[in-house]
Amino acid sequence: MTGPPPAVAAVRVAVRRALADLEAGDLVLVACSGGPDSLALAAATAFVAPRAGLRAGGVTVDHGLQPGSAERAAQVAATLRGLGLDPVEDVAVTVAARGGPEGAARTARYAALETAADRHRAAAVLLGHTRDDQAETVLLRLARGSGARSLAGMAPSSGRYLRPLLELDRATVHTAATEMGFRPWIDPHNSDPSYARSRVRHDALPALERTLGPGIAAALARTASLLRDDADALDSWAEQAARDAEAPGEGLDVKVLADLPRAIRTRVLRRAAIAAGCPAGALTAGHVAGLERLVTRWRGQAHVDLPGGVAGRRVEGRIRFHG
Numbered sequence: 001m002t003g004p005p006p007a008v009a010a011v012r013v014a015v016r017r018a019l020a021d022l023e024a025g026d027l028v029l030v031a032c033s034g035g036p037d038s039l040a041l042a043a044a045t046a047f048v049a050p051r052a053g054l055r056a057g058g059v060t061v062d063h064g065l066q067p068g069s070a071e072r073a074a075q076v077a078a079t080l081r082g083l084g085l086d087p088v089e090d091v092a093v094t095v096a097a098r099g100g101p102e103g104a105a106r107t108a109r110y111a112a113l114e115t116a117a118d119r120h121r122a123a124a125v126l127l128g129h130t131r132d133d134q135a136e137t138v139l140l141r142l143a144r145g146s147g148a149r150s151l152a153g154m155a156p157s158s159g160r161y162l163r164p165l166l167e168l169d170r171a172t173v174h175t176a177a178t179e180m181g182f183r184p185w186i187d188p189h190n191s192d193p194s195y196a197r198s199r200v201r202h203d204a205l206p207a208l209e210r211t212l213g214p215g216i217a218a219a220l221a222r223t224a225s226l227l228r229d230d231a232d233a234l235d236s237w238a239e240q241a242a243r244d245a246e247a248p249g250e251g252l253d254v255k256v257l258a259d260l261p262r263a264i265r266t267r268v269l270r271r272a273a274i275a276a277g278c279p280a281g282a283l284t285a286g287h288v289a290g291l292e293r294l295v296t297r298w299r300g301q302a303h304v305d306l307p308g309g310v311a312g313r314r315v316e317g318r319i320r321f322h323g
């Protein structure tokens with residue numbers, strides 16, 4: 001008896017590993033755009049899930065951004081049904097204008113996936129990001145001057161979102177999709193040079209490969225994974241440090257904060273500002289540096305204004321936040 005081609009086998013193994021912690025009878029939803037990665041993921045899940053005693057469904061989001069998108073979503077739904085994955089939802093999402101179409105579409109997509117997962121009580125939602133997507137993400141964040149948590153890239157698992165293909169390269173996944181008989185739809189945005197990700201994919205990474213040798217995408221993904229471990233360790237240290245520094249309702253003790261390594265102090269301050277109502281995405285390194293000055297280079301300044309109408313103040317040897 002011959003087994004499946006190697007690329008198909010690799011995708012199935014990756015999916016089997018990602019689903020290993022789920023319990024019999026759990027529902028997994030595959031988020032499928034109709035692109036090669038999420039189609040290969042859907043087909044592998046349709047194969048693996050029943051053998052692991054799991055139920056599997058599919059969800060495709062129609063962003064309504066391009067002409068013919070509704071027909072395409074219907075085709076993806078039909079493909080999912082053909083695989084034996086019940087399309088639990090053909091969600092049409094009206095995209096808000098904020099953040100440009102790319103960012104707004106992503107926000108709307110996650111909201112739609114969240115709704116579908118809640119409604120069907122899914123234990124997991126599977127996303128088709130590959131190692132090359134991870135490398136692109138890391139490079140984009142490196143170009144912004146990000147810290148360890150951000151350079152850790154996309155998590156293999158975060159809440160109920162799982163990314164089973166994150167350790168596989170895109171070429172293997174595309175080979176698997178072809179071997180599974182798909183002729184996938186390729187999103188024209190993927191090659192539109194007005195998107196930074198597209199320029200990274202088509203220009204920056206190939207240029208780095210030529211300069212530094214092949215394997216750069218794998219190396220960037222490995223760095224992300226190492227930094228994830230570091231960021232996890234630093235975050236749990238900061239959690240403990242925040243408990244040590246904080247008296248309930250009285251803010252953070254400046255003496256305790258001053259003795260902490262900077263990486264931990266900035267994390268404690270960030271967490272406290274967010275807990276006080278400051279939106280995480282709006283809190284910049286500059287804001288955190290301002291808070292740090294209240295601790296280590298205080299010259300009697302009154303307060304630091306933060307996004308979301310929050311202010312950090314130094315009062316009687318403590319940093320307090322007011323919403």
Ligand SMILES: Nc1ncnc2c1ncn2[C@@H]1O[C@H](COP(=O)(O)OP(=O)(O)OP(=O)(O)O)[C@@H](O)[C@H]1O
Pocket residue numbers: 030031032033034035036037038039059060061062063109126127128129133187190
């Ligand atoms: N319209 C959509 N509906 C459902 N899931 C989506 C949609 N768009 C993206 N996703 C999910 O998010 C993942 C990453 O999306 P992204 O746009 O980066 O990939 P893509 O270029 O569409 O690739 P592919 O579909 O080949 O995975 C997809 O693999 C898929 O799991």
